[in-house]
Structure formats: C-alpha cells, structure tokens
Amino acid sequence: MDINLIQEEIKKDLAGVTSRQGLEEVRVKYLGRKGLLAELTGSIPFVPAEQRGVFGKQVNALKNSLLNQIEEKEKELTAKISVPDKNFQDIGMPGIVRMPGALHPITQMIDEICSIFNRMGFSVVEGPEVETEYNNFTGLNIPLDHPSRDAFDTFYLKKYSKLLLRSHTSPVQVRVMKAQKPPLAIIVPGRVYRPDAVDASHLFMFHQIEGLLVDTNIRFSDLKGTLELFAKGIFGQDIKMRFRPHFFPFTEPSAEVDISCIICKGKGCSVCGKKGWLEILGAGMIHPNVFKHVGYDSKKYTGFAFGMGIERIAMLKYGINDIRLFFENDLRFLKQF
Amino acid sequence: MKVTYNWLKDFINLKVAPAELAEKLTMAGLEVVSLKELEGDFVFEIEITSNRPDWLSVLGIAREINAIYGASLKTPNPKEPKLKSTQNPVLSIENRKDCPFYSARIIRDVKVAPSPDWLKKRLESIGCRSVNNIVDMTNYILFELGQPLHTFDLDKLRGPEITVRRAKSNERITIIDGQQLLLDPEILVIADKSQPVAIAGVMGGKETEVTQSTRNILLESAVFNPGLLRRGRQKLGLQSESVYRFERGVSLSMAKQASLAASELIVKFASGASSGFKSLGYTKPSERVIDLDPLYVKRVLGQTIPAAKIKQILSRLGLKVKIKTKNILSVKVGDFRLDLKTPIDLVEEVARIYGYEKITRSFPCINPGTKTTEKKVPLNLIKNTLCSLGLNEVVTYSLIDRNLLVKSGIKIDKELAEIVNPLSSEQDILRPTLLPSLIKCLAYNLNQQQDYVNIFEIANIFSATGAGVEEKLVLAIALCGTNSFLTKQGLVKEETGLLHLKGVLEVLFNKSGIKGFDFIKKEPGKISIILGAEEAGFMLDLNSPALNNFDIKNKQVVLAQICLKKLFSQASTEKKFLSLPKYPAITRDISFLISQDVAVKGLLGLVKEKGLPLLYSAEIVDYYQGKQIPAGFTGLTISCVYRASDRTLTEDEVSPVHNSICSLLQERFNIKLR
Incomplete structure (x- = not known):
C-alpha cells in the first residue's frame, strides 16, 4: 500500500x-x-x-x-459552532418541560410568615382544631357571659357539651404554657372556625397565625420591634406601621396594628377605606390572668402575643378581592401562585 | 356609638378641629370609623371596645378627651329636688344578686308632647328616633351619661307597685315594639302587682308605655346583673341601647345621678312635679385602691415614663392619685371605671394616653428551646415533592354536608362528629375523610373546562369517639383527566389512571425514606397501601354511581388517602451515602410475550432471586398491549443490570446467568421470547 x-x-x-x-x-x-x-x-x-x-x-x-x-x-x-446551524429550531417554539404543580397560596403565605419568625428564633407549634371551652375562652380570660365573647361566635359539637371548634389559634397558647415552662418563643399556624355569614371577606373557616413570646424580660417595646420586622419582611421596607390601643381579653396593654396602605401608600383609597391604613393584626402583652390560669408567675415572667388572619394578609399582599377564591381551588387561580 | 362635636363641648372646652380630634381618639383606643359634618355640627362614629362601658356616653368620651388634651372637664352635679308631695312608690326586689340597685321617681302632671327642636336634633344626629318629650329625655340622658332609664305610665301600673323578679313560667308580655313574648324564670322582669310590665334592662311593655294621654310617670334607674340580662336577651333574641350598656356594666353612682338629671330635664321641659322617690340597694360605692410602681410600668412597656407624668395621665382620667413612699403611686378608682382592677390595667391607661407611638421599639432576646410539634418528615417535604410531580395543593373546608359523603359512596366505619349550630346543612359535620371534598373540587375544575386535574390536600379528618373527637392528619390525592404535554415528537396525551397515582406515591415514599412499602389489591377498584407492615391508606378508582353523582362524564377518577401518622412512623430523614460503583455494568434486556394472568411482581422477584449475586437490578422498562400482540398477552421488556463490586464483568460470566433467567421464565411462565 x-x-x-x-x-x-x-x-x-x-x-x-x-x-x-x-x-x-x-x-x-x-x-x-x-x-x-x-x-x-x-x-x-x-x-x-x-x-x-x-x-x-x-x-x-x-x-x-x-x-x-x-x-x-x-x-x-x-x-x-457560533455560526447558526440551519437545523437549529425556532427558539420561539415552546420549551419542552413537564409542568410542576403549585403550593396553595395560604400554604405559601404561612411558610413566608413562619420563615421570618423562624429566623428570629420562634418555633412552629400546632394544636387541635376541636378544643375545650376552657382553652378557647376561660383560660384566655374571656368570661363565658361577657360581651367580649361576641367577637368569637363559635361552632359547638353535638354529644360533647364542652367541645367546640376553636374560634382562634390562641387556645394553643394555653396548651403550650401548661405543658412547658418559659422561655417560650412559638408561632402557631392553623385553621379556625366562626359561624359568620359568608361574603367576600368573611367565611366560616379561615386560617390564623398566633405568636407567643414569654421570658423574664419581654416588653411592649419588643413587641413593636418584632412586629415591625415581620411587617417589613412581608410588605416591604417602605411601609409605615402604627400601634393603636385596642381591647383583647387575653392581652393588656392590647393593640391593633396597622400598616400604611400598600395600594395608595397612605393617601387613602377604596382598599383602606380612605384611611390610608390597613389593619393587619392584633397584639399585646399577655394578661396576668392568663399567666395565672397556666400557673406562670407574673412577677417573674412577661410576654407578648399576637395573632393575624392569613387570608387577610395574603389578600392584601397578592391583591385578591374575594376570600372565597382560596377555597374554591380553581386551578387557574392556584397556578398563579 | 355616635357622638357630636357640639354635644362634647357641653362637657369640655374643645379647641381642636374635629378631624384632629378623630385622629387623637383613634390613637387612644376610641377608633373613629367615620366623621361626618351635619348641619353645623360633626358626628363621630366610634367603635367602643367591650371593656369600656364608660365610653358609651358623651361624658365618658369627654373625660377621655380631657386625658388627652388636659382641657378642663365639666362634670354635671344635679341636686336632689324638693318633693311636692311624699307619696313614695312601693318597691321590692326579689333577689339583690339579680338587681343590686333599683330606684323609682314619681313625677306628676307631665305634659307629653313632641320634643323641643334642640332635643330632637341632637338625638336624630346620633341616629336615635324621636318619640315624645318624656321618652326622648330619658334617651338623652342615656347617651349623655351612659345610664339607661325607663319611664312607666304610673296610672297603668297596678298597685301601683313595682317588683323586680324572675318571670314565672309561661308568663307573657307584649313589648313596646308590639312583639308578644313568652317568658320563663331565666328572664328578669319588672312587674306590677299582677304581671310583668317590662323585661328588666332590655325593653319596656306596651301596656305601661308613656303615650299622649299619660299624666303621671314613674322613672326607673337601676343596676342589673350583667350576665343575667345578657343570657335573657339572647334567649329572647332582643337587643337595645339599654341592655347593651347593662351587659357591659353600669355604675351605681351614675344610676343615681342619671335619675336626678332626667327628672330635672322632665320637670323643666315637660312641666311635671317631682312628687315621690324610693330606692333600694344603694350603698356609697367604695373606691378601689390600686398601687402602681413606675418600675412596673417600665418593665411592661420597655419605656421609662416619669412618675409625675404617670400621675398626670391618671389624674386627667378622673382617678385620684397620691404618691406614696418609694415612688409608689396610690390610685383611687371611682365606680365609673369598672374595668380598672389591677396594676396592669393602669399600665395600659398610661400607655394609651402617653401614646403607643412614643414607645421606642426594641428587639427581644429570644432563647431557643421551645419544643415544636414533632413531625418526622417536614410537611413541606411532602408538599414540595407532590408539587414537583405536577400536583397542585388545594385547601377545602373541614365542615361538609353529610350528603356529600353519601354522594361519594365512600364508606366510613366511624361515628361522625356533628355540629350543633351549623350555618346551613352544607356544613353540618366535620369531615371523616378528605376525599368527598377533593372529588367536589375536581368536578368543579372539570366544569371550568380543565382537561386535567391533579390535586392534593393535607388536613385533619375527624371522628367521634367515647373520649372526644379524634383528629387525624391525612394526605389525600385526586387525579383525573388527560394530561397533555409537549415532546420533541409533538403533543402527547395521556389518560391518568391508578398507575400514575402509584408512581406519585412511590416517589413520595422514597423521598420520605420509607424502606418497605407495597400496594395490595383488596377488593375491586380498591388497593391497600402498606407501609412497613401496616395498612396506612388506600387508593381507589371512583365507581360510576359516584362519578354520576358528581356529574363527571367519561372520565376516570383515582383517589388516595394516607394516614400521615403511619407514614411518619415508617419515614426517616436520615441519609447515608453508598459508594458509587467502580466497575462498569453489563445491561441485558429480555423482551417477551407473557399471559396477562401472570402478576409481574412475582415474576420480577423470581428474576432477582435467580440472578444473584451478579444481577444488580431488574426493572420493567417497557410494556405493551394491543396491536402486534396476541389477545390475552402483554409485551414486556425487563432490563437486567449485572455488576460486580470488585471487577469488570465479562460476557462469559454474564451470559450463563442471563440465559438461565430466560430459561426459568420460559419454564415457569411460558413466556415467548421476541
């Protein structure tokens, strides 16, 4: 060759x-x-x-x-290779992929809120949805025959005279404090139930997150700092926040917490009812009577508690105008989140 | 509660504009929800919290403004009138616990007429309808001082005498709005010699109401047991301005004062003559003394507020403050503030008036170590795994209609937890399974023209047991419809079925670190899910009656429900690394036809056993039924991977093993190699 x-x-x-x-x-x-x-x-x-x-x-x-x-x-x-290949497809064609699903917006909201508090050192605790009258009311300093109960209409269960569907997540406070000694730093997400007539902003079932911090030196000023960190984490660094005196039987001093309206930036619009402020949660220093019920010494310990409706926060954050959408579970709704 | 700017000015020297006042009141805890100008006056609508009955009056709100601005408060001080005659009313109280105080004043020769304009206008501006001068003046005092009053037509009272007592069973009364009510001993009434003439503290009776023809009146001012009145009016389904205040608590000294103020007004504007008075149960209210340490204020608020400032705030709120030894404040509380009982109540007062906004924020030192609700696998791992497989999370109501359960045909062997007071039958039980809710949700989405619905929910299910209501956290999945997805070969459409559901669960169990799981067919259309040795849930293919009930047509719906407690008991988040293989593997496929009667699980088991120790894995990589395959047979491909951990295998080593597997399959299952 x-x-x-x-x-x-x-x-x-x-x-x-x-x-x-x-x-x-x-x-x-x-x-x-x-x-x-x-x-x-x-x-x-x-x-x-x-x-x-x-x-x-x-x-x-x-x-x-x-x-x-x-x-x-x-x-x-x-x-x-940098020269276009004539076999190369039109990149305008749809990408080839199997679509993932989505977490429900309420789950996403709970996760976001919990992660902010987790970073501060709070732990997530859950409690039962069927509660005793004691944990839901009496233990929280809500007398059974007092108008302060009017805010908590309640579903009761047949066959068990003292059992009800919890009307807020606060009974978990009583449970946790009875089971553990301070220091306590917990947040409690969960379903709650109230026989409210259904409309765009009310339902007979919704979700709340409760927060509780108990130690030897917890002050109202700490509550302000903690909730401001939270609100800025959820709604952005630019929002303003205000604490308004209010009444809750289980806290004193109590406050309702408003943020500057995220739609109109405080100028006044239909979302905030021209007030420029949006109420997002209730909070306060744990009432000494609640400590007494769970056997904590209020000379030694102080603490704060706060609670908020998840749907409300999610509706504000995502611009959802009807609470019923969360429970209709239309896939076209769910896939937006 | 509505109050006007001019009415407030009767009690306090107001210099601020209404809008600024509204803002200040809101920030002191009296949330002004609306402020409207009305004929030269301004109407404030204020949301009053249930702990502050004293704010349900013009005087109470004026006292608050005094605390905020330090403007001087004019407190009314009506004098006891000289009685023209001394025919005192006859009174008795059955039980002082029900009614600690009752007073009746007789005013004779009144002229019942329409109210003077100023009175009409004031009442109407706060939304109270004008009736006649007598009724209007008692209402006026109610709004001004917060004490509900009632007037009876004296001449229509039998006796005339008044007894405060529990109603007798089956007693009846027609109240002023015309309703006839059936009473019972849980209801406190005001009765004359023979029958009830008013529901105590709630509403007066029609028969004895003040009308145009009334000449002589009996003016009632009393203190009733708040809880008793609340239960009674709830039972009767009544609400009134009076009982709203009695429920929250009225003060004894104000009850006395309001009676005087009303009689003064009536005598002045309806030309009557005070001619008798009697009261039962009056004792001089004892003032409560609370000691307050400014250090305690600081401990709770995190803000130093000087003792002098604290003293100023509390004094302006109408409390008597003295500085005791060591900077301790001694605070005397009058009976107009029934809510102030302990030092923490005073701390709130100080904070409110000092201003929450002036308290500098700080950050707590958080000690970790709270026990959390233990879950072996974080719920988010489960949720995220399912989402990554394309499923969408839903949240549905825990309260359902029991008929929904029947519609779904899902059998429940536990007792249902039922609701006493549902809003409607749609929420009459706590659901014992999530599946009906998911089917409903699925049907809804199919109706919205979705071709493919793949959803899951994690929530509690409930059942009634002897010990109470049992809650069980479960995961439920529902799949239905045709999943379309794009591939390089174009659009592929795939009908969803039980094997899709099985695939999802297998991934989930593997991700949860569950070692042993199995799917066992128990009855037609239903498959048990076994985790470890325990049945943890089931999969099912929804039967056609149920599909019809939910109006789902020409579609298969597959469902699963798993008890998460059982899943957690088998799960493990521990991870351990296995060395990667050092030597290459040899892969041999076996493609064959096999009778559909043969269960592949047993077949695979046999292959694995026979292939030991060289056979590393054996998996079904393809199956086919239909064209080119004789009826009753399945085309199957098993991929066998041979590997040794210490050397590269040669064909000479693998072939005999592989051939023996093929022969075994031929022998045992009569397969036909392709």
Missing part, C-alpha cells in the same frame, strides 16, 4: 468534513478498531524484514500526522 496515496486520501476526506459527525466518521475509517491504520499496523509483521523498519516508521508518522490533522479540523469545527 502506498503511504503517500493514503496521505492524499486523508487530505481529501478531511477537506469534505463539515460536521463533528463527519469528522468522527473519518476518524473511525482510519483510526477505528478495524480502520486503515489498524490494518497497516497489522501488516507490519508480514513486510520483508529489511523493509520492515522503514515501513514501521512510515506508518507511525502517518498516524501522528493523521492525529494532528484531526485535531486541527476539530478546532476548526468548534470555531464554527
């Missing part, structure tokens, strides 16, 4: 190569297991002894030269 002829053929083959695949074909043709070079190498033993040395060297040189040429060609092809 004429080495020079082979050289020529290689050159011709390589010149015709335009793609990596073509180059691979050439490589296999010459360098593959059954390629020409293997054949040449295999024939060395059969070459007459006096020519064998020269022939061997020629085959070796050919191999090296071929490797070099392939390497060069490869570089050349790589450089060409």
